[in-house]
Amino acid sequence: MASIGGSSTFIIERKSRHVFTSSTLSPTKIENLAVFSGSTSGVTLFCNRGQLWRFKPVRIAADDPEGSLQFTIKKSKKIAERRKLVSSIKSNITDLDEDEAFHEQRDKSLPDVDLTSSSSISAVEDKNGSILSSSDVTSTVKDISEIRPSDEVGDEPEVHLSSEKASSDLGSTKLLKTTDSKAFKSGVLPSFLSSSSDAVLLTSIENENSTKASLEMVGEVHDPAVESTKPPPLAGANAMNIILVAAECAPWSKTGGLGDVAGSLPKALARRGHRVMVVAPRYAEYVEPRDIGVRKKYKVDGQDMEVSYFHAYIDGVDFIFMDTPMFRHMQYNIYGGKREDILKRMVLFCKAAVEVPWYVPCGGVCYGDGNLVFIANDWHTALLPVYLKANCRDNGLMSFTRSILVIHNIAYQGRGPMEDFYSVGLPDHYKDLFKLYDPVGGEHFNIFAAGLKTADRVVTVSHGYAWEIRTLEGGWGLHGIINECDWKLQGIVNGIDIEEWNPQHDVHLKSDGYTNYSIETLQPGKAQCKAALQKEVGLPVREDVPLIGFIGRLDHQKGVDIIAEAIPWMMDQDVQLVLLGTGRQDLEELLRQFEDQHHDKVRGWVGFSVQTAHRITAGADILLMPSRFEPCGLNQLYAMCYGTIPVVHAVGGLRDTVQPFNPFEESGFGWTFDSADARKLIHALGNCLLTYCEYKESWDGLRRRGMMQDLSWDNAAQKYEEVLVAAKYQW
Numbered sequence: 001m002a003s004i005g006g007s008s009t010f011i012i013e014r015k016s017r018h019v020f021t022s023s024t025l026s027p028t029k030i031e032n033l034a035v036f037s038g039s040t041s042g043v044t045l046f047c048n049r050g051q052l053w054r055f056k057p058v059r060i061a062a063d064d065p066e067g068s069l070q071f072t073i074k075k076s077k078k079i080a081e082r083r084k085l086v087s088s089i090k091s092n093i094t095d096l097d098e099d100e101a102f103h104e105q106r107d108k109s110l111p112d113v114d115l116t117s118s119s120s121i122s123a124v125e126d127k128n129g130s131i132l133s134s135s136d137v138t139s140t141v142k143d144i145s146e147i148r149p150s151d152e153v154g155d156e157p158e159v160h161l162s163s164e165k166a167s168s169d170l171g172s173t174k175l176l177k178t179t180d181s182k183a184f185k186s187g188v189l190p191s192f193l194s195s196s197s198d199a200v201l202l203t204s205i206e207n208e209n210s211t212k213a214s215l216e217m218v219g220e221v222h223d224p225a226v227e228s229t230k231p232p233p234l235a236g237a238n239a240m241n242i243i244l245v246a247a248e249c250a251p252w253s254k255t256g257g258l259g260d261v262a263g264s265l266p267k268a269l270a271r272r273g274h275r276v277m278v279v280a281p282r283y284a285e286y287v288e289p290r291d292i293g294v295r296k297k298y299k300v301d302g303q304d305m306e307v308s309y310f311h312a313y314i315d316g317v318d319f320i321f322m323d324t325p326m327f328r329h330m331q332y333n334i335y336g337g338k339r340e341d342i343l344k345r346m347v348l349f350c351k352a353a354v355e356v357p358w359y360v361p362c363g364g365v366c367y368g369d370g371n372l373v374f375i376a377n378d379w380h381t382a383l384l385p386v387y388l389k390a391n392c393r394d395n396g397l398m399s400f401t402r403s404i405l406v407i408h409n410i411a412y413q414g415r416g417p418m419e420d421f422y423s424v425g426l427p428d429h430y431k432d433l434f435k436l437y438d439p440v441g442g443e444h445f446n447i448f449a450a451g452l453k454t455a456d457r458v459v460t461v462s463h464g465y466a467w468e469i470r471t472l473e474g475g476w477g478l479h480g481i482i483n484e485c486d487w488k489l490q491g492i493v494n495g496i497d498i499e500e501w502n503p504q505h506d507v508h509l510k511s512d513g514y515t516n517y518s519i520e521t522l523q524p525g526k527a528q529c530k531a532a533l534q535k536e537v538g539l540p541v542r543e544d545v546p547l548i549g550f551i552g553r554l555d556h557q558k559g560v561d562i563i564a565e566a567i568p569w570m571m572d573q574d575v576q577l578v579l580l581g582t583g584r585q586d587l588e589e590l591l592r593q594f595e596d597q598h599h600d601k602v603r604g605w606v607g608f609s610v611q612t613a614h615r616i617t618a619g620a621d622i623l624l625m626p627s628r629f630e631p632c633g634l635n636q637l638y639a640m641c642y643g644t645i646p647v648v649h650a651v652g653g654l655r656d657t658v659q660p661f662n663p664f665e666e667s668g669f670g671w672t673f674d675s676a677d678a679r680k681l682i683h684a685l686g687n688c689l690l691t692y693c694e695y696k697e698s699w700d701g702l703r704r705r706g707m708m709q710d711l712s713w714d715n716a717a718q719k720y721e722e723v724l725v726a727a728k729y730q731w
């Protein structure tokens, strides 16, 4: 990190828009700002808050404010000219299809561009100085078929899944537009870790997308005309570097809601102006990410394990996939295997993830560790805050980096015998952090407990759940710790990815008789989807019969056994029922039984199929969610967006998001029942069916109100930002 001293005056430029002299910035401020530095031609570059800064000594007297001002004005003019030039280069990059033409243009343009621009330009150069070409390709990613593990590390007996198997998706595909690219040739150590101040700052860059990302990072892609009207980033001065770390990330890997969140929250944070990265394991050979050539070794249980990194830049987010033999071929069994094995996977994942901002360049530039916050998710990554503290902060490293731990489901905790402590590779004095006693597990090793205590802030995915986990019943043994952490705990209701889950554009509704629809075309659109669903699953095609859907992991949490108790009553009604799920074998068997016994009315689809989930959400009239507990729940949110009425157990996030129907005020979005009990479910569902059959206008109102809500991630992202800011200024 460069120091400031002597009589020199420094110019720091960001986005070529703001020019500061060192006299306006104190050394400490600059220390805090400059998180990554490299030096070329005597000019030092800093990366901070997603921006590349130029930091250059100039020959003017520090005590001559007028001279300094003149210089600044002159410099600003030069910068404006330079920006125009870069903007013209950018439009040329877009316009020119042929590499050759691209090269010609570069040859013409580069000599006039000084470092601020050339740092951008170098973002399209490979090691030999030639510019990399790229062409857009549309790649197809197969749906992931996978399940929860049968053997989560030390879960509570009730939620411990006995035996689950992977089942394949039924041929659904998802299109992801991406950019083909040449891979990074090699990774470089960030120069602040290397001894040479002249370390090469920007090496080869992988693709046009990354190029644009890099150009955006240094603030040079803006058309001046557009720029004057373009509002500043929503995050404003709070813009940060954010790294979300999760064991699954849709669409590449998903067993449930965590995958959805990891795939979509980061995009919303990026839209607010943060520089955002997701780090997830590379369970299979994904199409978009490219090997960036960085290799690192970490010790896990006494053994050296090598990891490498794959990168894709999509929708403003750097997706980093960590590759190591332990993750390979686990896509259908992410949390599977022996307790010791999953523990090793998560130890390696978290140890390495902490250092990603040092070693893994995205768009050519590492994130660095200042102005940085990690978002860890569930017990699988709860070791990350602990490693951040033990391996870094205790040693004077990453002092400005913060960690947030998000609780998606506290029932899974990473429990094991105390001996497991010796597998996580921490100093002995960390042992107590993991020690927990409860009547179920006795004294045991608990990863979630350690993560909750160590994280700077804790978020859970609804207000209702934030309350529930403080109680004996809802805390699953961790309520004591949660109550101690009360001051740093906040509930933020999940959003949904409105590009992925939008009846107007849903790619899964474009074939097999389904259709896209909006609030304007709700009536015919939904009727067509319902008919297509009935046809696809082989039920009688009837418009008048209420079609009830259920989608979810088959375990104790989701209450499929409560549906089983209600089945005799349901089968006495004129209804159809389509269930989709995978998980516990006995519950899968239950689904098959429903179908066998009531073949004219029920279909039980055992398997994991994103496409079928979308189609049920669109084609069903009613979505049933009798979850015993539900931290947030995404399916009810998707349902409301698709004009499908939720009937839910009023618990956790379901209570937060499904306001009960009030026939007198014509308000609300669905039906709720207040305990996980078949009789209560029958009562709520009975009222719902009555409204469906007898009160068409009310039904229509319910559907429309649901569809008109803003359930996007944007609101939630703003709230996350508040938490990140609070963490940043917390010591």
Ligand SMILES: Nc1ncnc2c1ncn2[C@@H]1O[C@H](COP(=O)(O)OP(=O)(O)O[C@H]2O[C@H](CO)[C@@H](O)[C@H](O)[C@H]2O)[C@@H](O)[C@H]1O
Binding pocket: 255, 256, 257, 258, 260, 261, 408, 409, 461, 494, 551, 552, 553, 580, 581, 582, 607, 608, 609, 610, 611, 613, 630, 631, 632, 633, 634, 635, 653
């Ligand atoms: N068989 C199948 N085929 C295809 N898709 C399937 C499927 N089974 C489930 N899904 C999909 O998986 C997701 C499940 O979302 P939930 O919120 O219900 O998840 P889950 O309980 O796993 O997550 C936890 O984390 C999330 C995110 O925070 C919380 O909302 C939730 O309450 C908490 O339990 C949905 O996208 C759903 O469509």
